[in-house]
Amino acid sequence: SPRNGWAGVGASDAIEALVAAGAKGAVLPTPPPSVDVARGIATALAPIAAAVKKDDDSVGEPGPAPSASGSSTAPTPAVGTTTMAGKIIDPTTQALLERERVLLDDAVGFLTESTPSLEEIGLLVEARKGLEELFLLVIVGEFNAGKSSVINAMLGQKALKEGILPTTNEITVLKFGEKPRTEQSKDGFYTQLIPADLLREVNIVDTPGTNVILERQQRLTEEFVPRADLVLFVLSADRPMTESEVKFLSYIRKWGKKVAFVINKCDRLENQGEVDEVSGFVADNAERLLGVTDPAVLPVSAKAALAAKEKGGSELDFARLEDYILSFLGAGDKKGKNSGEGLRLKLGTPLQVGTMLFGAAEEILAQERAEAVEELQQAEGVDAAMDKYRAAMEADFGAQVQAVRTAVNGAVGRCDDLLDATLRLTNGADLFATYVLGNGANGAIRERYKKEVLGDSEAKLRAAIKEHTGWLARNNDNQLRAYADAVRARGFDPSATDLNLFEREERIAADEAAAIAAVRAEVAAKQTAAAEAEAKAAEAKASAAAKETAGDGADDSDADD
Ligand SMILES: Nc1nc2c(ncn2[C@@H]2O[C@H](COP(=O)(O)OP(=O)(O)O)[C@@H](O)[C@H]2O)c(=O)[nH]1
Ligand SMILES: [Mg+2]
Structure with a gap:
């Protein structure tokens, strides 16, 4: 079979390589998609793409023998019963097609997951669908x-409108249909069913053309290029290779498309010499711009061809164009050239799109990775700065707490001093009480306590705490502002995070109130202790008085000093 050239591809370990790289099914939940996986898929696509792109020479070369254990009794698959888009295909191609379908579904799944920002994913989905359709011939070129x-000349009927003004405003897909009918499928997208035999073999797309005033028309035309299995680039003989045509060609090249050049309106040229001249000019430019050798350049006159067909005849140049197109669809032309080429192009179309998208995805992922690394470094920097800040704050905090503690201890110490001083002047509890009470009025201790012990302790504590909380707030504010700036610099909204200054200030005020309350409680406790001491003293006084009464009543009270 002329299609045996496909067999080698079936033996490729593309799928295994893909699976090894981590691409499993349409969904890749864990681990997160990485550049490595993108590379894996791109690598996996390569051998199939390479096989599909094999040069004409390799076509018809017998492929390796079927690997089915060589047994002559093994049942051979019923050749010629499998179809692709209604066309009969051999088992090897069928197997290849199956693999490609799986691979493409994986590829779509992977891209959707890993680079959802890649707008062109839809192109791959469309190209994948195209595998189930007829060979797709897309006609492009400048308007007019x-x-x-x-196309009308090919079909032998004026199925499409012609005109000197940009007439084809929308994409028109021409398909075979027993009854002529036009359907509007999507935005700017018509399907026209025509009972022309050629359309049993191929779907033809008429585009609005390039170099039109309406940008939308240009976009529609460009968007259809990736899906094409073969691009017919129509040029006008009287203005071949304009600047916009050169630009559009480089766009087509980007998608790795096979292009044939149709030089139309050759009836406007003077003689065959001019036709050859224009053909040579187009061929030279095409070679240079597309990087191909011996590009197909077909000079025609659509006008003359349709006129001839309508009279039941044919026109030689146009017949060459038709032979060329048909050579892709069957077993090649009379010499067997292009045999199997149509199938090869068809299978290659989604792979080209996939390769393009993986290239773009790899760039996106590499970029994202670089950004992530940078962000990680910054986060680590912030982390380190915070650690440093915490250590510094803890050191300062210790010092400030110590200051507060000193103030409290000072009060405690003075309290002890007072008691010591009092006790030193006495020789025992009883005497202490006597001494204290003999001094005069009730509450003498309390008064002295207040004056000598507490003094301005509370005011001092308040001041110390206020200073401490103020210091905390100031430092935190500065730190916080620095982090907020860093976050903002990364393009995030700091107010969406925990870095809310207002809330934080409220928290600091609450902390301050709590600290003051704690000091108050401590002071109150000391007051209670003083009151208790007073009460004890009162008790001692009472018992001393009772002793006095019970003991020597005549003994006159020796006043204390
Ligand atoms: N002389 C001449 N005119 C042609 C030929 N083919 C198309 N035209 C004219 O060129 C104009 C544009 O043709 P059309 O098919 O609408 O161009 P499109 O915009 O590329 O689709 C129309 O006026 C046609 O009659 C041709 O082979 N020879
Ligand atoms: Mg048109």
Whole structure:
């Protein structure tokens, strides 16, 4: 079979390589998609793409023998019963097609998951669908070059409108249909069913053309290029290779498309010499711009061809164009050239799109990775700065707490001093009480306590705490502002995070109130202790008085000093 050239591809370990790289099914939940996986898929696509792109020479070369254990009794698959888009295909191609379908579904799944920002994913989905369709011939070129006329001449009928003004405003997909009918499928997208035999073999797309005033028309035309299995680039013989055509060609090249050049309106040229001249000019430019050798350049006159067909005849140049197109669809032309090429192009189309998208995805992922690394470094920097800040704050905090503690201890110490001083002047509890009470009025201790012990302790504590909380707030504010700036610099909204200054200030005020309350409680406790001491003294006084009464009543009270 002329298609045996496909067999080698079936033996490729593309799928295994893909699976090894981590691409499993349409969903890749864990681990998160990485550049490595993108590379894996791109690598896996490569051998299939390479096989599909094999040069014409390799076509028809017998492929390796079927690997089915060589047994002559093994049942051979029923050759010729499998179809692709209604066309009969051999088992090897069928197997290849199956693999490609799985691979493409994986690829779509992977891209959707890993680079959802990649707008062109839809192109791969469309290209994947195209595998189930007929060979797709897309006619492009500047408006008025004669694209619609060329298609009409191919079909032998004026199925499409022609005109000197940009007439084909929308994409028109021409398909076979027993009854002529036009359906509007999507935005700017018509399907026209025509009972023309050629359309049993191929779907043809008429585009609005490039170099049109309406940008939308240009976009529609460009968007259809990736899906094409073969691009017919229609040029007008009287203005071949304009600047916009050169630009559009480089766009087509980007997608790795096979392009044939149709030089239309050759009836406007003077003689065959001019036709050859224009053909040579187009061929030279095409070689240079597309990087191909011996590009197909077909000079025609769509006008003359349709006129001839309508009279039941044919026109030689146009017949060459038709042979060329048909050579892709069957077993090649009379010499077997292009045999199997159509199938090869068809299978290659989604792979080209996939390769393009993986290239773009790899760039996106590499970029994202670089950004993530940078962010990680910054986060680590912030982390380190915070650690440092915490250590510094803890050191300062210790010092300030010590200051507060000193103030409290000072009060405690003075309290002890007072008691000591009092006790030193006495020789025992009883005497202490006597001494104290003999001094005069009730509450003498309390008064002295207040004056000598507490003094301005509370005011001092308040001041110390206020200073401490103020210091905390100031430092935190500065630190916080620095982090907020860093977060803002990364393009995030700091107010969406925990870095809310107002809330934080409220928290600091609450902390301050709590600290003051704690000091108050401590002071109150000391007051209670003083009151208790007073009460004890009162008790001692009472018992001393009772002793006095019970003991020597005559003994006159020796006043204390
Ligand atoms: N002389 C001449 N005119 C042609 C030929 N083909 C198309 N035209 C004219 O060129 C104009 C544009 O043709 P059309 O097919 O609408 O171009 P499109 O915009 O590329 O689809 C129309 O006026 C056609 O009649 C041709 O082979 N020879
Ligand atoms: Mg047109």
